[in-house]
Amino acid sequence: MLLSVENLRVSYDNIKALHGVSFQIDEGEIVCIIGANGAGKSTTLRAISRLIPVEAGTKMTFMGRDLLQYPPDKVVSELGISHVPEGRRLFDNLTVMENLRLATFARRDGRAIGKDLDRVSSIFPRLSERKNQKAGTLSGGEQQMLAVGRAFMSGRKIMLLDEPSMGLAPLLMMSVFDSLGEINREGTTILIVEQNARMALQFAGRGYVLENGRLVLEGGSEKLLVNPQVKKAYLGG
Amino acid sequence: QAQTIKIGINAELTGDIPKVGEGTKFAAQMWLEDVKAAGGLAVGGKKYPVELVIEDNESKAESAVKAATKMITEDGVLVMVGPQASKQAVPAGGIANNYKTPMITPWSTNPDTTKDRPFVFRACFLDPFQGPVLANFITQEFKFTKAAVLYDVASDYPKGLAEFFKKAWEGLHGPGSVVAYESFTTKDTDFSSQLTKINNSGAQVLFTPQYYNEVALIVQQAHQLGWKKPIVGSDSWGSAETVSLCGKDCYGLFFSTHYAAAGATGATKAFIDRYQKKHGYVPDDVAALTWDAMLLVQKAIEDTGGLTGDLKKDRENVRSAMGRITKFKGITGEMTFSGGGDPSKCAVIVRISDKGQFEFYKSACP
Amino acid sequence: MSRPAFVESAGIEPMVIFLQNLVNALQWGSFYALIALGYSMVYSILMLFNFAHGDIFMVGSYIGFGVSMGLIALASSGVVALPNWLILVLTILFSMFLTSFVGMIVERVGYRPLRDAPRASAAITGLMIGIILETGNLALLGARRVSFPSLIETTTYNVSGVFVTNKKIMIVLVSLLLALALHQFVRRTKWGMAMRAMAFDFAVVPLMGVPLNTMAALTFALGSALAAAAGILFGVAYPVLDPYMGIVFGWKAFVAAILGGRGSVMGATLAGFLLGFTEIFVAMIFPSTLRDLIAYSIILLILAIRPHGFFGEPYSARLRL
Amino acid sequence: MGGERGNGANSERGRSRFRNLWKPYSRVPLLGWFFGALVAVTLERLAGTPLAQFLGLQKIPVLFGFSVMLKNPVLIPNVILYTLIIYGVPTAVATRLCIPLANGIAASLFRFPMAVTAAAHLALLYAILHVWAEISDYRVLVLRLTLIAVMLTLSLNVINGYMGEFSCSHPGFMALGAYCASVLTIGLFVNAQLLGTASLPAALGPFLFPVALILGGLVASFGALFVAIPSFRTRGDYLAIISLAFLFIVKSLIENLEFVRGPRGLSGQPDWADLPTVFLWTVLCVWSINNFVRSTIGKALNAVRDNEMAADAMTVDTRRTKMVAFLFGAFWAGVAGGLFAHVMRYVNPGNFGIQNLAEVLAMVYFGGLNSVYGSIVGAVSISLLGEALRPLEIFKWIIIPLLLILVMIFRPTGLIAFRDLDVANLLKPKPKPDGEG
C-alpha cells in the first residue's frame, strides 16, 4: 500500500469541505475520484500534498510514513508526491523552460533531470518549441501540457492530477492520457480527479465517487461505469 | 498649602528633530530641580510648588496645537514654553494668544510666531538681526566681497536667515555680490552638486546657516571638492555635536550664536558643566535657550508680585510682567523686551578652536 | 536668482565642471542603486513594498557603527593587529551578517503572517515596523546623532581640476559589483528562479519542492544584508547617523526599484543611478531650489512615457494585489 | 434549544445571564442609543465636575481618562468609576427605558423620505457631540481634527480601498486644497501680507467660506489629473510612485512659491472651521462617498480593482471610472485640507509630507478597505489613540505601530473591511426581537 488516507477532514473557515474521507492506493495503480462541482475533490488532493491544513483525527500515510509530519515542499522533494493543481497555476513570469527547471529545485540527480526533460519534450513537443516563451502567454492547452510536464519533473512516486483534461482539444487530450499511461507504466502511481467521468474511469483501474465531502461509492472502473447511479449522475444519462 | 504653578513644555520629543525635544526637556527638568531645591517659587512672599506638564508634539503642527490646547484648557498651565520649531510654534502661538496664555518659544525665529500676538514671546534673536551681523563680520574680518550661500529651502529657519544674509551682503557689496545662492532639501546628505557650483562661482566665503548634522556633511564635502576658503555659520551650529560629527574639518571656522561654550564663565559655564555631567554631552543652543526661557518665565512670575489664584488674571499679569523685563542676564546673552515679544539681545561670534572648542571671538549687538 | 554656475565660472572650463558633477553623480547614484538593490530584492521577489527597508538600512548602519567601534577598540587594545582597511572589510561582513537576522525577524513578524493578505496590508506592516525601528533606536540610544568612525583616511585626488576621493571610487566599485552579483544570482541560479516564481504565485511554489519559508527568509536576509552594506558605505561617505536617516532613502529606493521595472535587479540599479544623476545634474543646470520639483517631474514624465519602468513587464491582470 | 445545559453549568449560567441582560438591547434602534448617549453627555455636563472632584480627579477626564490613568495609575479605579457612573450606567438605563419610545419615533420617522430621517438622526448626533465637546476646548479641537481625519481616510479609501490602487499623493491633494482655500480666505478677508488689505467685508466670510473650500477641492481635483491620466496606462506599483512623485512635486512647488511664503507657511486664516461647520462637511463627505460607492457606477471601482480587463469587456468605461475615483477622492481630500488649514489657522508645506501620508494610510488600512464604516472606525480610533497615549511620549510610537501590526496580522484587510454602510438598515426601527415569537 502506497498511500492510505483515513478519516480525512478539512474545512475552510468554518465551512466543512470533507467529512472523514478514507481510501487507499497501491503502488502502480491508477485511481480516479469523480464527483460533482464542489464535492471536495480538489480539497482531497490539496490535503494530501499538505497545501491546506487538516483537522484533528485525520491520518495519512505514504509508504508507511506519516504524511502529516511533512511540510509541503518535503512532500514533493522527499516523498516524491507531485501535484498538478486545479487551474494549472503556472509561473507566468517564467519561461517554459524555467518552469520545468524550477520543478527540479530539490532534486540532486543532475543527469536524470536531463533525461526527464527530454522525456517531457518528447511527450509534448509543443513545449520544446516554445521553451523560451513566457508561460503566461501560452494558450490554455499549452499551459495544461506544461503543468503536467512540470509535475513530471518534480516528483515521480505518485502524481496527483486535478482535472488534467480541462480545456484540452480532443486529440491532445488523448495524447495526454496516453502519456500519463506511459508514465504510469514506468512506475508512477496516479491519482486523478476528473469531471469527465467516463474518460477518467476508462483510464483508471479503480474509482471513488465523492459527494458533498463524503465517499459514497467505490470499486473497479468497469463496475462503476455500469452502475446506474453513476451513469445517471456523472456519465450523462 | 499654596496652589501648584504649572508650566507647560511643548516639545518635539519625537518626529523629525528629537534632539531638539530632548534638549528642551532636559533643560526644563534641570530648572525644575533648582526650583524644587529652593522649596518652590517665591512669589509675593509665598512659596508655590511647581509642576511641569511636558507634552510631545511629534514635530507636527496639529499635534503641537492639540498639545497646547490641552495644557492650556485642561491642565491649566500658567505659562507655556515651546514649541521650538516655527512649524509648530506659529500655530501653537495662535492658540496661546487666543486663550490669553503667555507662551515663550526659546528657538523659533519666524517673525510670524510673535507678530500681532501680545501673549507670545521668544528667547532668541530674529533672523533680520543675525543676517546683517554676519554680513558685517565677514566684511570687516576678511574684507571679502563675494559670498556664497548654501541653505535648506524646505526649512524656514535656514531659508529666512539665508535671505536676510543675502540682503545684508548685497547691501554692503552691491547686487550680484552673492555669487552663488544654492539650496537643498531637508534630510539631504549629498551636496556635491551645489558645492561644485559654489566652488566654481568665485566666492570667497561660504555661508551656511544649517543645523549641526548638515554642517558636518557640508564642510567635509566642501573640503573633498577642493574648497579651502572659510565657511561661516549661524547659531544653529551651536551644538557640541557640530564638532563631534564634523571633526577636524570644522576647526577654525566661525559662526554667530547666542553663547560660546568654551571659555564661558559664570552662569553659562555652570549650566554647561551641570548639563554635561548629567547627560554626557555639552548642551546645544536649544537647551541653553530653553534654560533662559525658563528663567524668564520664573522672573516674570516673580515680578507679578503675587498670584491671585485666578488663572486668567495671573496669566495676564505674567504676560505684562514678561513684557517689562529689561536687561535680563541670560546665559545666552542679555535680553530686553521692549513692548513686543521679541527680545533685543546681542550675538557673539564664535571660532571653533584647534582643539574643537567654541571660543569667544567677538560680540555684536543691535 | 542664481544663474547656472558655469556661465560665470571664474575661468573654469565647463568641461571640468561637467566632469566633476559626473563624478559626484556616480557616487550619489551608486548609493541609490545600492539601496534600491536591496529593496528590489524583497520587492521584486515577494512583491512587497518593503517600507521597512529604509529603516533596515538605518539599523544596518548603526550595527556597522557598533561593530566598527568594537573592532577599533579591539585593535587599539593591542590584542590583535588590525589595519583599518581590514576593520572596514570585517565591519561590512559582520554587519551584513547581523543585519540579515534583523531582516529575517522582520519577515517572520511582519510579513509571513500576511502572506495571503493584500499586498498593501503588508506594506502597512512594513511602514509600522519601520516606525518601531526608528522609535526603538530613539528610545534606546537617545536623540543624539552618532558619527561614523573614519576607517579609511580620505585621500583627495585632483585630476586636472576634477576632485575625486578614494572613498568615491570604492563606493562606486562596490555597488556595481554587488549589483552584478545579485543580477547573476536572480537570473541564473535556481534560488533566483524560485524567488521569481514566488513573486508570481507563492501558493503553489511548495509543489515544486521549494521550501517557501526558507526562501522568504533568505530573500529578506539578502535584501537586509545589502541594506547593511549600503548603510556602512553611507557611513563612510556621509558619517552622520541618526534614527530617521533611513526614511528618505527608503522612499527613494522605492522609487528607484519600481522605476527600474518590477523584478529587474539591473533595472533597479540603473534607476538608482538615474535618480542620482537627475538630482545632481538638475541642481547643476537649474536653480537648486527647484531641484526636487524638476527631478520628480522627470520621473513622472519617464513613467508617463514608459509606464512599466525600464525593464518591467506590462501589468498583468493576474497579478495579485 | 433551551433547556439543555452542559457541565460547565456555572460559566454557562453566567453567560446566559449576560445574554438575558443583553437581549433587550438587540431591539434598540440607533435612535435609542442616541437617546442614551444624549442622557449621558447631559449628565456629564451637569454633574461631571463635582463627581470628578469627588472621585479625586481634578477635572472631568477629558478623553475617557486615558491620559490621567497613564500619568497616575493610582487613579485608574476612580476613572473607571467615573466612566461607569457618567457613561456606562446612564446610557444603559436610558437606552433600556426608551426602547418602545425610540422604536416608535424611529418608525414614524421612517415614513418620511430617507433624507429627513437621516437629518433627524444627524441632528441628534450633532447634539450629542456638541454637548460632549463643550466641556472643554481640547475636546472640541480633537473632535474637529478627528472629523477631518475621517474625511481624509474615507476619500483615500475611495482610491486605495475601493479602486485598489496604492495612491501616495493624498497629502498633496490636501495641501492643494489647504493652500487654495487659505489664499482665498486670507486674501479676501484678512488684512495680511498676502494681497494687501482685505477686499471683502469680514461679515461675508462665513458665507463664502464654503465656496473657498469647494474651490480648494476643485484645485485638488485638478491636481489629481496628473495622477489619474497616467493611471490609464499603468497601475499598481508604477502608479504608486507616480503618485509619490506628485506628492513631492506639490510640496516642492509650494516651498518655492514666495507668493504663499514658501516654507514659512501661511498663517492667520480666519477661525471659521468651528465644530458645526466641520461636522456638516464631514456629513456631506460621508454621505456623498457612501452614495457613490453603493451605486452601480461606484461598483465599477471594485471591478477595476479586481479585474480591469473583465470590467472593460463588460461595458465599464474604465478610464472614466479611474478619473472619477481620483478626482472625487482628491476633491474631498482638498476640502479636508481647507478645513484643516482653518482649524490650525496655519499651513506649512511640511505639514503635508511622508509622515502625514503614513498616518492616513495607517488609518485606511487599520479601519478596513472598501468600507465606509472601516474608514470611520480607523480614523477615529487612530486619532483618539494618538491623543490618549500622549503621556507615553516616545513609547506611544512603539505601541501604536505594534497595535496596527497585530490588527494587520489578524485581519489583513483591516478591522471592518468590505462592509457596506446601508443607511436605511442602520436607522430602521427594531420592534421585534430576532427569533422570538
Next chain:
Amino acid sequence: MTSPFLQVRNMSHDFGGLRAVRDYNLEIGSGQIRGLIGPNGAGKTTVFNLITGIYKPGHGEIFLDGRKIDGLPPHRIASLGVSRTFQNLLLWRHMTVIEHVKLAHYSKIRYGLFAAFIGTPGHNREEAEIEEKAVRLLDMMGIRHLADQVVLNLPYGAQRRVEMARALATEPRILLLDEPTAGMNPEELVQIMEIIRRAHKELGLAILLIEHRMKVVMELCERIQTLDFGAVIAEGTPEEIQNNPRVIDAYLGKERAI
C-alpha cells in the same frame, strides 16, 4: 438573412514573431449559433480578444451591423452589443454575484455622476430597475440563491454561470463564449447547453462558441469553423466538420472522445 451582423475581414495578428491569427474571415447573421474549434494554441481565444477589442488587430477589419468597430476600446465594443465570457474566468473576486450582474448594466445607466453622489430619487429608481433585471437574469441562470455571495467562495460551476449571467446582462446582440463547459460534469454540461439555447431563443442572440467538448459543439452549432495555426482549415455544418479529414487529423483524432 440580410447582410451579416458581425463581419470579420482578413484579420491577422502577430505576437512578436508568432502569427497567432492569419487571414481570418467570419460572417455571422443575427440569431445564428456558430462554433469555433481547433487544437490548443490555434488562436481561438485570440480571435475573441481581437473582436472584443482587447487586442487591436494587426491587419483586417471588423464590422458590427455595418459599422467598423476595430480600434474601439473594449467597453465601447461591448456596449455596442458584443459580449463574452473568458476561458479562465475573470470574475471580480470581492464582489457578490448580484453586483456582477448589476455592473454589467453599466453602459445602460442614464443617471449622471452627480445623481450618484447625492442619491437623487431618479438614481434610486433606476438602481431598483437594474436590481430587478439582475434578479431576473439570475433566476434564468439558476443562481438566484447565490445572489449575495462573494464569488471568491463559489464552486467552479457556479462561477461559470456567473460569468455567463454577467455577459448576458450587458444586453448583447452577440455573445462570444470561450469554453463555457470546461470543468463541468456531464449533468451540468446539459444544463449549460440548455441555458445557451434559451439565451439564443428568448433573447434572439447570435452566439459564437469555442468548445473542446464535441457534444456541445455538434449539438448546438449550425456551422462550425476549425482553426489551426491561426488559419481556418475547414468550415461547414457539424456533419461536414466531423468527417473532414483535415479536422480529424489536426483536431479530432480517429477514435473520437466525446
